[in-house]
Amino acid sequence: MNGGSVTNTSATLGSGTGSNGTATATSGTWTNSGSLTVGSSGTGTLTMSGGLVTVGGTLSTGTYGTIHLNAGGTLQIGVGGTTGVLLGGTGSLTNNGTLVFNRGNASTYSGVLSGSGSVVKRGAGTFTLSGASSLSGPTTIEQGTLVIANAAALSASAITPLAGGTLSVPPNLQASVGGLNPNAGGLVDVGTGMVTVAQGLTPAALVTAILTGRGDGSWNGTSGITSSAAATDVASGIPRAVGWLDNGDGSMTAAFAAPGDTNIDWVVDVLDAGNFLTFGKYDTGLPATWLEGDFNYDGVVDVLDASEFFGTGLYDTGNYNTPAGASGIAAVPEPSVLGMFGVGVVAVGSMAMMRKRVG
Ligand SMILES: [Ca+2]
Ligand SMILES: [Ca+2]
Numbered sequence: 001m002n003g004g005s006v007t008n009t010s011a012t013l014g015s016g017t018g019s020n021g022t023a024t025a026t027s028g029t030w031t032n033s034g035s036l037t038v039g040s041s042g043t044g045t046l047t048m049s050g051g052l053v054t055v056g057g058t059l060s061t062g063t064y065g066t067i068h069l070n071a072g073g074t075l076q077i078g079v080g081g082t083t084g085v086l087l088g089g090t091g092s093l094t095n096n097g098t099l100v101f102n103r104g105n106a107s108t109y110s111g112v113l114s115g116s117g118s119v120v121k122r123g124a125g126t127f128t129l130s131g132a133s134s135l136s137g138p139t140t141i142e143q144g145t146l147v148i149a150n151a152a153a154l155s156a157s158a159i160t161p162l163a164g165g166t167l168s169v170p171p172n173l174q175a176s177v178g179g180l181n182p183n184a185g186g187l188v189d190v191g192t193g194m195v196t197v198a199q200g201l202t203p204a205a206l207v208t209a210i211l212t213g214r215g216d217g218s219w220n221g222t223s224g225i226t227s228s229a230a231a232t233d234v235a236s237g238i239p240r241a242v243g244w245l246d247n248g249d250g251s252m253t254a255a256f257a258a259p260g261d262t263n264i265d266w267v268v269d270v271l272d273a274g275n276f277l278t279f280g281k282y283d284t285g286l287p288a289t290w291l292e293g294d295f296n297y298d299g300v301v302d303v304l305d306a307s308e309f310f311g312t313g314l315y316d317t318g319n320y321n322t323p324a325g326a327s328g329i330a331a332v333p334e335p336s337v338l339g340m341f342g343v344g345v346v347a348v349g350s351m352a353m354m355r356k357r358v359g
Helices: 203-214 228-235 270-278 303-311 335-358
Strands: 002-008 011-013 020-025 027-032 036-038 043-048 052-055 058-061 065-069 074-077 098-102 107-109 118-122 126-129 139-141 144-148 154-161 165-168 174-180 187-189 194-197 224-226 241-246 252-257
Touching: 011 020, 011 043, 020 027, 036 043, 036 065, 058 065, 118 144, 139 144, 139 165, 144 154, 154 165, 187 203, 203 224, 203 241, 203 252, 224 228, 270 303
Parallel strands: 002 027, 011 036, 020 043, 027 052, 036 058, 043 065, 052 074, 074 098, 098 118, 107 126, 118 139, 126 144, 139 154, 144 165, 154 174, 165 187, 174 194, 187 224
Antiparallel strands: 194 252, 241 252
16 A cells, blocks of 8 residues: 555455465555454464554454564554454554554453554553563654553653543552653543653653642642542642652652651651751742652742641651552651651741841
8 A cells, every 4th residue: 555545444454374475565654443453363464554454343363474564654443432452452563653542432452562663542441561671762642531551661761641641550559750841731530549750751841741730729620640549639628738748869759648748658757847847948048849748849848838737647657659559558656756856847947037137
């Protein structure tokens, strides 16, 4: 196929024993409203180097079936309806072109995607990637929700959710992605999980996205970075947020967090009290990060952040983000440390007030 448009229901390349079926697309469109089988009893080869090949049903390969998705070629699975399956949902594919997943309902792909190609999530449905893929091209979420249900589902891919598209992680998952553009109009929902972005995301862009997702404080933003779990908690009076970390190696982390959990290990303890006090940003007006105690994203640490810290009531109470069904491990309270921390904050607060009076 090198131009024009071909439409059929189902097709098979290499149907009978001993037969040899080959299809090569360099331009134009080939639409299979039904299924496409590459190599049934015979040998089948599907090569895409340009144009668009769409499979509305199931794309499968037999023993002697081979799919080449090369640079310039586009393979679309599904046409926005309730069908469209790539390799049984489990087979692996080398993608050096463009791979489009387009379903209107929920579906899962657990195979491995490799190559330098790109992925497009189209269609209103929730699409779950549960395999560990090495794909290095970009991923664009045009519509619906893309769930990365494996910590390495898109660990080498830079993800861009566009308006109407959402990237989300399952409860408590700590996922890594190759890159992330959270300010392109779409939404990133960390839920009760964590997303670490390997490169390309600046602290300023990350905080901008978090502020957008936070909205009026209810975490009900429709773009930027939010946490639907924090939104639920805040609505019922439980202070939760999206915390962030500059990991110092070019990577950035955004995660469900309680104010006060400076290092986002889902425990508020002496390490956090230490960070809040010893980074020395309290009431200085100096630029500060979440790690240094800025829990309300205004870039400084002051009494408002101290209030956020104490407002959670989580100090030394153990993990506040245990997976559903798991039993939490109760920590032994250390009231003396909490007392010291309280004294410390009061002390720096008093010093600041004295400075102000003197000034
Ligand atoms: Ca902590
Ligand atoms: Ca602050």
